Amino acid sequence: xxxxxxxxxxxxxxxxxxxxxxxxxxxxxxxxxxxxxxxxxxxxxxxxxxxxxxxxxxxxxxxxxxxxxxxxxxxxxxxxxxxxxxxxxxxxxxxxxxxxxxxxxxxxxxxxxxxxxxxxxxxxxxxxxxxxxxxxxxxxxxxxxxxxxxxxxxxxxxxxxxxxxxxxxxxxxxxxxxxxxxxxxxxxxxxxxxxxxxxxxxxxxxxxxxxxxxxxxxxxxxxxxxxxxxxxxxxx
Numbered sequence: 001x002x003x004x005x006x007x008x009x010x011x012x013x014x015x016x017x018x019x020x021x022x023x024x025x026x027x028x029x030x031x032x033x034x035x036x037x038x039x040x041x042x043x044x045x046x047x048x049x050x051x052x053x054x055x056x057x058x059x060x061x062x063x064x065x066x067x068x069x070x071x072x073x074x075x076x077x078x079x080x081x082x083x084x085x086x087x088x089x090x091x092x093x094x095x096x097x098x099x100x101x102x103x104x105x106x107x108x109x110x111x112x113x114x115x116x117x118x119x120x121x122x123x124x125x126x127x128x129x130x131x132x133x134x135x136x137x138x139x140x141x142x143x144x145x146x147x148x149x150x151x152x153x154x155x156x157x158x159x160x161x162x163x164x165x166x167x168x169x170x171x172x173x174x175x176x177x178x179x180x181x182x183x184x185x186x187x188x189x190x191x192x193x194x195x196x197x198x199x200x201x202x203x204x205x206x207x208x209x210x211x212x213x214x215x216x217x218x219x220x221x222x223x224x225x226x227x228x229x230x231x232x233x234x235x236x
Contacts, residue, residue, distance in 0.1 A: 006232045008057050009085045014046045015073040020050050022214070024193060027158040028054030029229045030182055030197045030212075032109060036063055040106035042148060043067040049078035049091070050112050054232060056087035063088050063103065068094045068101060099140060104145040105195045110148065111153040114141050124158050138163075145200075146174040153180075155200045161193040168198070176200040181209045184200075188213045188222065 002035060004020040006012040013019045024047075033041060033055045041059065043052040045068035056065055068081075069075055075095050082091040091124055094101070115136055145155050155176065161183065177200060184195035211224050221236075230236040 002047075006053070007055045007234055008232075010081070011048050011050055011053065012077050015076045016048045016078070017071065017073065018047050020048060020155075021113070023158050025054075025229055025232065026182075026184060026195065026212070027051065027111065027113055027156060027197055031051060031055060031058070031156050031231060032154070032180070032199065033063075033109050033111070033156075034058040036060070036109055038062045039150075040105075041065040041109040041111065042107040044110065044112035044144070045069065045114060045136070046078050046093070047071075047074050047113075049081045049093070051113065052091055053081060053085055053087070055109075055111065056085065056090055057231065061090070064090050064092065065109070066092045068096060068098050070097050074149055097125065098136065098144050101144070101148065105148070106150045106153070108150050108153045110153065111144075111147050112155075112157050114138070114157060114159060134194045138167050141186055142167075142170050142174055142176060144198075146176060146202075149191070149202065151202050153202065156197065157200075158195055158197045161196050164196045164198070171200055174219050176204060177202070177204045179205045179207055181207075183209070183211045185211070185213045187215045188217060 002014045028051050036040055036059055041055055045054055046069040049067055052065050052067045069078055079093055082088055082093055149155055179201045180199035181198035183193045186194050211226055214225050216222055226236045
């Protein structure tokens with residue numbers, strides 16, 4: 001699908017190796033960035049720019065959003081998506097490796113749908129670059145986040161539930177404290193979780209945890225999933 005249409009913006013994805021996914025739509029919908037009154041947001045590994053656009057929709061007009069992307073084909077789509085959106089003046093695309101980004105510019109909010117495949121799975125080159133840790137390990141990602149986030153800032157991620165413990169341990173080594181978590185099941189009545197949304201802060205605050213189920217047994221979306229994604233999905 002060359003395009004993905006949301007209620008307030010259109011995502012072109014002709015060139016990008018990673019198309020719009022349920023992962024990003026859940027993370028962007030769950031994000032608490034709407035509480036940010038001003039400042040700047042950083043989207044690491046922007047791809048099509050879907051997370052940046054979702055956060056632009058839910059944040060104030062004086063919040064600037066920077067998106068970092070290394071893959072040149074993803075840049076083509078992301079640049080076009082930013083330009084044709086109504087928030088183009090607040091969106092800035094940086095074609096660079098996050099590990100090379102200057103740390104003197106701090107961000108109040110960081111969001112990322114990070115690479116998580118490690119071995120044994122093969123894709124076309126663009127998709128591999130977007131989804132494999134060979135280019136950006138969890139440790140490298142979290143080290144960058146720790147260096148780029150303000151003391152009062154927050155960082156949000158989505159990843160497979162199986163990777164959760166490893167990710168949280170790496171974050172704790174860098175004094176990034178887990179403050180909120182959303183466990184995601186694909187289908188109700190299934191025991192296993194598939195995904196987890198995580199929110200970290202440099203300051204320890206009250207911890208909250210919730211659960212989301214995407215589908216009912218009849219393969220229809222649950223009321224909770226519809227309510228979460230309603231501001232973005234056309235049919236909700």
